[in-house]
Amino acid sequence: MNLPPDVTRERALLLLGEMMRIRQFEARCAESYGAGSIRGFMHLYDGEEAIAVGVMQVLHPQDAIVSTYREHGHAIARGIRMGPLMAELYGKRTGCSGGRGGSMHIFDASTRFYGGNAIVGGGLPLAVGLALAEKLQKRKGVVACFFGEGAAAEGEFHESLNLAALWRLPVLFLCENNLYAMGTALARSEAQTDLHVKAAGYGLRSIVVDGMDVFAVEQAVREAAELARSGAGPAFLELRTYRFRAHSMFDAQLYRDKAEIEEWQKRGPLITLTTRLKAAGLMTEEDFQQLLRAADAEVSEAVAFAERSDWEPVADLCRHVYAERASS
């Protein structure tokens, strides 16, 4: 990656700081998982932070987000507070989904964050519908729909791209291509591994982006979002990235070489940005340490909040099966 010529120190530190908040949050998630405080499936985002942070720089408060089960980074970058987020992972009643969802099902009405969908491909039709609602109500919101490259093999991917293109809906299809659908490499499941080529067949704007470069992500998403907002229809962005950790906490990673992981880690979004900023004189080691301390303090407070929060009483077990307030 190269720094944009006009990048300011403030801007650069903000972007790096956001990525560090995600990285430090998830490091503590892994610790809490090891300690048994977090259970179930948990999927970490290490290596992919530039995508969440780049995308969220562009989105407006009125825009909507549909995400997957690997969504902690999206949630943090969107502005969901770490306390309720960590409490959700702990299953506590103060969690952002009331503890009912856990790691894979983060929801937050105030930031228009619609999950946390753990069916691969299942979020795409939902995003199309949210975008249809924007268009029919003559609002200017766009819908950012995250999914992994594994979703490209699902029928819902193809149905949704077609429908969004047909109706020119403001959806940003953000394909986080980390090369592995759980343990299946892209080339083992797709004859056409250039997914943007596949998507282009549906008649929408389709591009490839270096998902390890936060500036490249931001720039590409900004252009796509402006077009979508102006009525030009959806876009497909293949964001090439890599996850440094296992698929989930149960994954022994027998399907890929350590050398491959190490090679990608050299291109990591945090390490490369840190190196470039220092080389350009935009950041000192003390700046970096300050970002790290701030992130760690925020994470520690979130863990403390989750740990001191209460469990939902069993008497409430059958709540939220149906809505408790009338629709308006």
Next chain:
Amino acid sequence: MTTPAAATRITYREAVKQALREALQSDPRTFLMGEDVGRYGGCFAVSKGLLAEFGEERIRDTPLSESAFVGAGIGAAIGGMRPIVEIMTVNFSLLAADQIVNTAATLCHMSGGQFGVPVVIRMATGAGRQLAAQHSHSLESWYAHVPGLRVVVPATIDDARGMLKPALASPDPVLIFEPASLYNMEGDLTEASSRADLSTARVHRAGRDITLLTYGASLWRCVTAAEELATVGIDAEIIDLRSLRPLDDATILESVRRTRRALIVDEGWRSVGMSAEIAMRIVEQGFYDLDAPIARVCTEEVPLPYPKHLEDAALPNPQRIVAAVQRMFGHAT
């Protein structure tokens, strides 16, 4: 039950269309989408004419993408619209089962109650038109299994006309099953249509000797059977369940406790279906009030065959219902 002065005679199809028109006229957030609902006029001609009346924004033809357009209905609902999604038949709804079961039914719960899903999904169900094993099944019980969904089956003109309004007012996903064999049925539209709800069963015919519990197209098989039973001195009460989720236990049990006999008539297959659920609820709550074992008449355990004589033989019919009732009274059949 009827107010003849106010009644007008219309078809079930017209009743559904009137309900759609009223919904579209009264709430700008409402729109209809599905395969062939627009230019074609609906595969059962239910929405014929609505495209000209409301335009392409609100009468939306979709590609043959059940999962995408059902999911889009769910998304549009949480985005502030009040969509009515039409799936041609319940058989095709299985292509959208992920969205209905994994998304519509779970979003409210997974979000800790932050989001309701006020979508209405209509689809035809049932057999009787020689359409063979991929267009004839009654799979509504599959959806009635799922917490988070509401499942209704209008069997009368009044309910066909009346149930859409409370369905659209509901903050939860509502599945409306329209028995395809009833679209041409004519009947009286009465002011009772304005009192339709999504949770109560209704006594369709009062009787003393046995309760026939049914819904959908089988209601009319029961009506014919009850008339025949009356000629042999058996006075059958008929309960139209109307809602399969929730089930109106109170109305079911009130009737069965009075008549002391219950026969369930269900166009679904017998095994692991509505009839088993209803029978078990009666056993749980009214076993000691029964004078005879609960019985049931269901579709034979076979994918529905094409030839008419075989299709007829597979489905519940008045003769099978009468015979089952007579067995319960110890009559030779």
